[in-house]
Amino acid sequence: MDNSTTTNHTIFSQIIEGTIACHKIYEDNHVLSFLDVNPISHGHALVIPKEAAATMDKLSQESAAALGACLPKICRAILAATQTTAYNLLQNNGTAAHQAVFHVHIHIIPRYNDHGLALGWNPTSLSSQQGTTLSEAIANHL
Numbered sequence: 001m002d003n004s005t006t007t008n009h010t011i012f013s014q015i016i017e018g019t020i021a022c023h024k025i026y027e028d029n030h031v032l033s034f035l036d037v038n039p040i041s042h043g044h045a046l047v048i049p050k051e052a053a054a055t056m057d058k059l060s061q062e063s064a065a066a067l068g069a070c071l072p073k074i075c076r077a078i079l080a081a082t083q084t085t086a087y088n089l090l091q092n093n094g095t096a097a098h099q100a101v102f103h104v105h106i107h108i109i110p111r112y113n114d115h116g117l118a119l120g121w122n123p124t125s126l127s128s129q130q131g132t133t134l135s136e137a138i139a140n141h142l
Contacts, residue, residue: 008054008102010052010101010102010103011101012046012048012101012103012105013052013103015032015034015048016032016048016050022034022035022037023035025045025074025077025078026047026070026073026074026077028066028070029050029066030049030050030051030062030063030066030067031047031048031049031050031063031066031067031070032047032048032050033045033046033047033048033070033074034046036107040107040109040117041109041110041111041112041117042082042110042112043078043081043082043084043108043110044107044108044109044110045074045078045107045108046105046106046107046108047067047070047071047074047105047106047108048103048104048105048106049063049064049066049067049104050063051063051104052103053103053104054102054103054104055093055094055099055102055104056091056093056104057093058104059104063104067104067106071089071106071108074108075087075089075108078108078110079110082110084110084112086110086111087108087109087110087111088107088108088109088111088117089106089107089108089109090106090107090109091104091105091106091107
């Protein structure tokens with residue numbers, strides 16, 4: 001079963017409720033950010049909506065806007081505190097995309113050379129016709 005289609009009571013729900021402690025970085029009415037307890041690098045943090053949505057496509061516009069509004073300032077704070085200049089934003093949706101906790105969350109992962117995170121990228125090609133067909137199909141669903 002792909003848990004991305006259901007919203008379970010997750011560890012993040014418990015952190016939001018305060019039944020599990022966290023190292024809080026930021027909180028407002030819609031968003032909570034805290035350090036990852038299993039960090040890939042020094043300063044690795046999570047940013048989560050307080051709304052319990054399993055994947056980004058299930059998230060309300062209001063919560064998505066709140067996430068987008070706070071991400072730049074949290075990134076700037078992490079960069080300043082860790083004295084690094086590079087970072088990854090990572091957000092997975094669904095089992096096939098390696099999502100482990102089925103509550104929307106964005107990782108902010110400070111980068112120190114090649115330490116901690118390896119990404120594979122195997123690009124294919126997109127023909128002009130494929131691009132036209134696919135972009136129109138996606139646009140028609142907006």
